[in-house]
Amino acid sequence: MxxxxxxxxxxxxxxxxxxxxxxxxxxxxxxxxxxxxxxxxGVGRSMPIEGTDYLTFLxxxxxxxxxxxxxxxxxxxxLNLNRLYFKTFQVLVQAxxxxxxxxxxxxxxxxxxxLFASILIITVGLLVAPLFHLSWLLxxxxxxxxxxxxxxxxxxxxxxxxxxxxxxxxNFLIMPMSFFSGTxxxxxxxxxxxxKLIAIFPLTHTNILIRKSALDSQGLLALAILLAYTIAFFFxxxxxxxxxxx
Amino acid sequence: xxxxxxxxxxxxxxxxxxxVVDGVSFHIAPGTVFGLLGPNGAGKSTIIRMLTTLxxxxxxxxxxxxxxxxxxxxxxxxxxxxxxxxxxLDRELSARENLMIYGMLHRxxxxxxxxxxxxxxxxxxxxRDVVVSHFSGGMQRRLLIARALLTEPTVLFLDEPTIGxxxxxxxxxxxxxxKCRRAGRTVMLTTHYIEEAEALxxxxxxxxxxxxxxxxxxxxxxxxxxxYVIDYPDEDGNQIQVICRTREEAHExxxxxxxxxxxxxxxxxxxxxxxxxxxxx
Numbered sequence: 001m002x003x004x005x006x007x008x009x010x011x012x013x014x015x016x017x018x019x020x021x022x023x024x025x026x027x028x029x030x031x032x033x034x035x036x037x038x039x040x041x042g043v044g045r046s047m048p049i050e051g052t053d054y055l056t057f058l059x060x061x062x063x064x065x066x067x068x069x070x071x072x073x074x075x076x077x078x079l080n081l082n083r084l085y086f087k088t089f090q091v092l093v094q095a096x097x098x099x100x101x102x103x104x105x106x107x108x109x110x111x112x113x114x115l116f117a118s119i120l121i122i123t124v125g126l127l128v129a130p131l132f133h134l135s136w137l138l139x140x141x142x143x144x145x146x147x148x149x150x151x152x153x154x155x156x157x158x159x160x161x162x163x164x165x166x167x168x169x170x171n172f173l174i175m176p177m178s179f180f181s182g183t184x185x186x187x188x189x190x191x192x193x194x195x196k197l198i199a200i201f202p203l204t205h206t207n208i209l210i211r212k213s214a215l216d217s218q219g220l221l222a223l224a225i226l227l228a229y230t231i232a233f234f235f236x237x238x239x240x241x242x243x244x245x246x
Numbered sequence: 247x248x249x250x251x252x253x254x255x256x257x258x259x260x261x262x263x264x265x266v267v268d269g270v271s272f273h274i275a276p277g278t279v280f281g282l283l284g285p286n287g288a289g290k291s292t293i294i295r296m297l298t299t300l301x302x303x304x305x306x307x308x309x310x311x312x313x314x315x316x317x318x319x320x321x322x323x324x325x326x327x328x329x330x331x332x333x334x335l336d337r338e339l340s341a342r343e344n345l346m347i348y349g350m351l352h353r354x355x356x357x358x359x360x361x362x363x364x365x366x367x368x369x370x371x372x373x374r375d376v377v378v379s380h381f382s383g384g385m386q387r388r389l390l391i392a393r394a395l396l397t398e399p400t401v402l403f404l405d406e407p408t409i410g411x412x413x414x415x416x417x418x419x420x421x422x423x424x425k426c427r428r429a430g431r432t433v434m435l436t437t438h439y440i441e442e443a444e445a446l447x448x449x450x451x452x453x454x455x456x457x458x459x460x461x462x463x464x465x466x467x468x469x470x471x472x473x474y475v476i477d478y479p480d481e482d483g484n485q486i487q488v489i490c491r492t493r494e495e496a497h498e499x500x501x502x503x504x505x506x507x508x509x510x511x512x513x514x515x516x517x518x519x520x521x522x523x524x525x526x527x
Contacts, residue, residue, distance in 0.1 A: 009350070010347045
């Protein structure tokens, strides 16, 4: 199962080219930084939440959100374009490698891009929020979240029939998760019936886990749910690659 | 060696399926250059996609070197090289990076040396570190061929390899294909260009509406329809062709016609028009 490496390497070479363009760095940071300024430094400056200041509450949420959007978007968008327009995905399918290897290569590349964007937000967070600190649980959750949403990116990238279709999934999946899953305020503040719906979203459990200082029962449940989603998405994505036929 | 029997491909929803490839059969001996000729939408590219594991057939059987394409796709992928109709190079990577990734995917040994040789063979060594998006169309086609040959495949598939290229570049690519034949590779190509098929192919298959309507060597195909053609203008100035079996028959018929007559040897275009009733476009 070494076939994943050239796929990962290819994505990293393409990513490196983009990194040297100033626009990319700016675009990876602009949305979370806008949220940070608006909600963290503006609206919530003097608002304590869950026993801490709002900024310390918000930054892990922004890290989770940023890792989700970057891991997911990069993979979904690239896979869709590579499959339908540039036809470079066909080169991978015609290579003598296992479909799992394609899945692993694409997902690890998406994960790396998600981690990169998250590190930028963490850096900003460490500078502006004195109480915010890195924990092993935050790092573990961040990596798991990147992997999970990169897997979802593969699924969406494989099932969409045009590039425009990907925005539909953004509007119905990513956007609601960004706002309702506990990034900006605790889910407990939402109306009760809505809380049950929000509990379905994987990002809700990422936000629970990423803010924990130790792995309690609630954290364990969140971890188990995230792992279940990850495994399900990974196998579904692999199956879509294996069944690919034009 | 390629052996195809009763190949079928259908597209569309279950209640409205349409057949793109309809029971195509052919056999290509090792070391042969086989050309598929046909108009747009005839099913040529679909046949190539099925043979190169990209598309699953709805019926029939394809064997390459005795290996079933559907049952053992991994083994097939190790044996084939593909030059697709659409450029599927990574445009933001250099020529060398494109070949490096491809070589790693195919586990090519001595990769740096093989990359140098492949780029040299298509005269792109000097441009090895140039990003592909800066390449001309001809250079990109040459790089696609270099990439397909990097793994030293026993069977090479080329889907419209010279489409849109100027005549000089086209002839350079013909030389590469001839080298492949000399090296003992089986080559299967689709083309719109009659002169390309005439210049390169040992065997020709003519496909129309998903069916193989003729399959033979170019010489035999021409003999089948008649080896001589009389061209002459009718009263409205339209060019008319009359196909004749022999030179004598052509001269005989020509005597009865008016001025402006030319007698020439038949070509594959005449075969195509005779068999399909339409010009290749």
